[in-house]
Amino acid sequence: MKRRTRTTCLAFTFGTLALLARGQNPVSLSSPPTVERAAGQTSNLPELTLEQAVEQAVANNSSLKIAGLDTVRAADDLAANQTRRFANTQVTALGAQLVTKPSVTYPAGSLGVYSATGPIPATNQTVKIPRKPVGTVNVLVAQPLSTQYQLHLQLKALELGLEGTRQDQAKTRLEVVDQVRRAYYAVVEAQSALDSLQASLPYYRESHRLASVNRGKETILESDLLNADAQLLKIQNAISDASDRVASASERLNDLVGRDVHTQFRVAAINDADTDLATSEAMEARALQNRPDVKKAMLQVRQANYDARAKKAEYIPDVSLAFSYYTTANFENVFPSNVGTVGMSLRWEPWDWGRRHQEYQEKRAKEEQAKVGVGATERAALLEVRNACRQLENTRRQLTLSNANGAARQKVKEVQEKVKSEAVLSRDLYQAQSDLASADSQQQQALTAFWKARADLKKAIGEE
Incomplete structure (x- = not known):
């Protein structure tokens, strides 16, 4: 009631x-x-x-x-x-002071031997880099492919x-x-x-x-x-x-x-x-x-x-589409100043001891x-x-x-x-x-x- x-x-x-x-x-x-x-x-x-x-x-x-x-x-x-599915971009730059005097030696004839001039260089040539400020830049762009799953x-x-x-x-x-x-x-x-x-x-x-x-x-x-x-x-x-x-x-x-x-x-x-x-x-x-x-x-x-x-998908090798660019500065033109590559990168751990x-x-x-x-x-x-x-x-x-x-x-x-x-x-x-x-x-x-x-x-x- x-x-x-x-x-x-x-x-x-x-x-x-x-x-x-x-x-x-x-x-x-x-x-x-x-x-x-x-x-x-x-x-x-x-x-x-x-x-x-x-x-x-x-x-x-x-x-x-x-x-x-x-x-x-x-x-x-x-x-x-969610952003991990997109391309991974890394830029590494280095500005430093050389503390040693690196050198590069070109052996005689390392650039070729010609009938008109003979070997180039004719003798061993050493190029020394003095202690001074130098720099490098490395750019890497990698698009994951096999890890998308x-x-x-x-x-x-x-x-x-x-x-x-x-x-x-x-x-x-x-x-x-x-x-x-x-x-x-x-x-x-x-x-x-x-x-x-x-x-x-x-x-x-x-x-x-x-x-x-x-x-x-x-x-x-x-x-x-x-x-x-x-x-x-x-x-x-x-x-x-x-x-x-x-x-x-x-x-x-x-x-x-x-x-x-x-x-x-x-x-x-x-x-x-x-x-x-x-x-x-x-x-x-x-x-x-x-x-x-x-x-x-x-x-x-x-x-x-x-x-x-x-976790099981980790067995799949890590395959990525990669672009790499490398350049140097103030190394007396001893090292390549501009190097660019495009290709496939592979990272794989074939043996992990059962981990x-x-x-x-x-x-x-x-x-x-x-x-x-x-x-x-x-x-x-x-x-x-x-x-x-x-x-x-x-x-x-x-x-x-x-x-x-x-x-x-x-x-x-x-x-x-x-x-x-x-x-x-x-x-x-x-x-x-x-x-x-x-x-x-x-x-x-x-x-x-x-x-x-x-x-x-x-x-x-x-x-x-």
């Missing part, structure tokens, strides 16, 4: 329910309950709805920002590795890694949204408990006043007055403790939404219990389809497969681990969904049991009529109103427990 919850807003500041303890008769019950009237006195604070809290957390939460930056890093890494596999693995990082970001977002919802409901629950204690304060003040009057008339013992003092002090201390819990819960919520923890606000009323829920089988299927950790586990299997294939084979086997073992991880992740997801469903049903039953405030509200009406006819003391009405506030608080706490469980279920099935 659906229940209507309070429509007024709960606030983080103390109400002033003690007005009833000034000896004034309460007003008619045509007005809202006492706790609700006290909550309305803080309407000047800005209201924060659950939707606004979630929206601010998505935009400002620190964990989400870090997860987003991880995705940016993975995307940059992929973009950087290996690069393709490596890039596919990086793309899957990027998608896995996105799934981590989505998982973090689900966790943050769940934390915000739970923190929001914790504020509502703490404020409800505080309101209940504040509603009972007039009863204890009235009991203390009557005890003082009766003690003056010597109709009660001194111990009765001391007991009334102790009870009043106890409820005042309980209100202080409850106020601290409200402050802590509100600061926690402020931190989750990424704003100053000192920000004051009031929270809106929560909705009735949601009775339109899918079957557990349907929610399990949605969890396997939507959950980011399940998706990432499947991506890791594919990524490990591409890593293993890329590549062992690395390939390690990659295959990692792939098998990823396959096992998929099953483990799916089972963990199903267990979380089933546990969340059970917890939700349990809170729904507790919510049904807490729906007892109707009797307490009726009792307030009956006692108020007796107060008007002076059949009972106003203290009895304070007690009835305290019981009503306590019943309302219990229902509110049961309702917040339901919505906490509902938030956990949504996270378990991978939905916001």
Whole structure:
């Protein structure tokens, strides 16, 4: 059976329910309950709805920002590795001072022997280079050819890694949204408990006043007055403790939404219990389809497969189309000043003592681990969904049991009529109103427990 919850807003500041303890008769019950009237006195604070809290957390939460930056890093890494498919250009320049005197000797006839002149040169000629500044420039442009297949596999693995990082970001977002919802409901629950204690304060003040009057008339013992003092002090201390819990819960919520923890606000009323829920089988299927950790586990299997294939592709010799240019400066024309070549370059390691084979086997073992991880992740997801469903049903039953405030509200009406006819003391009405506030608080706490469980279920099935 659906229940209507309070429509007024709960606030983080103390109400002033003690007005009833000034000896004034309460007003008619045509007005809202006492706790609700006290909550309305803080309407000047800005209201924060659950939707606004979630929206601010998505935009400002620190964990989400870090997860987003991880995705940016993975995307940059992929973009950087994609450039490896293009030509590799290297320019090496050297400007230096000779510290030795290099020389080159041309043997007689090294340039040829001719009938008209004889050998050139006729004798051994030595060309010496003095110590002076010299320079060299070497330019190499190599376009990978045979390694394109290996690069393709490596890039596919990086793309899957990027998608896995996105799934981590989505998982973090689900966790943050769940934390915000739970923190929001914790504020509502703490404020409800505080309101209940504040509603009972007039009863204890009235009991203390009557005890003082009766003690003056010597109709009660001194111990009765001391007991009334102790009870009043106890409820005042309980209100202080409850106020601290409200402050802590509100600061926690402020931190989750990424704003100053000192920000004051009031929270809106929560909705009735949601009775339109899918079957557990349907929610399990949605969890396997939507959950980011399940998706990432499947991506890791594919990524490990591409890593293993890329490792095996290392057996292919590295063949590239290469252009090379070399020039020297200030070497007395002893060395060639300009040398340019275009051709094919080959780099191959024919014998590695089994290193590549062992690395390939390690990659295959990692792939098998990823396959096992998929099953483990799916089972963990199903267990979380089933546990969340059970917890939700349990809170729904507790919510049904807490729906007892109707009797307490009726009792307030009956006692108020007796107060008007002076059949009972106003203290009895304070007690009835305290019981009503306590019943309302219990229902509110049961309702917040339901919505906490509902938030956990949504996270378990991978939905916001």
